[in-house]
Amino acid sequence: NAGVTQTPKFQVLKTGQSMTLQCAQDMNHEYMSWYRQDPGMGLRLIHYSVGAGITDQGEVPNGYNVSRSTTEDFPLRLLSAAPSQTSVYFCASSSTWRQQTDTQYFGPGTRLTVL
């Protein structure tokens, strides 16, 4: 049982490049989400999904796209990278979007630097 996995662990991009951060979970969780972590700002929600084919925006969605074609996978796409997107990105999942008591399970993170 791998839990939540993310690739790559580190990435350096040049301004304007695009890339996809991968996230997968093997717990059959309905709810998946992407956060970015910046110093002094905690975790901010980028996008989330309540099931295959259903996604929605979080607090800071601009510059990012998501899709969810399967229960397991929830990739995050940076369309045209900007230095402001330099951050640590975490994918998280929980068993259901309906219960506010549910625990979030986090991946190990991707550290992204945009030059």
Added chain:
Amino acid sequence: GNSVTQMEGPVTLSEEAFLTINCTYTATGYPSLFWYVQYPGEGLQLLLKATKADDKGSNKGFEATYRKETTSFHLEKGSVQVSDSAVYFCALSGTTTGGYQKVTFGTGTKLQVIP
């Protein structure tokens, strides 16, 4: 909207000292409250949670009590160890008008325990 305020860090303690990390929240309704811990280079993991007023969450010697009257969820440990050095996040989970779980994180408090 919902918000979580936690004490600024870093907090530096000697081994076996008593730890308190303050957390207060603003929320509508009856949220669930969580403490997550992030060890260096890793993702967040659940430390403890409480889902209703006066509940006490506990794990690994850490405790926190859900105080609705003071809207607080302070984290305490009687005797910290070097291995407790990490960043601690207070979080609340509520329900949006659309019925979805929404998690709001504090900015994190870094704890350093010295031998």
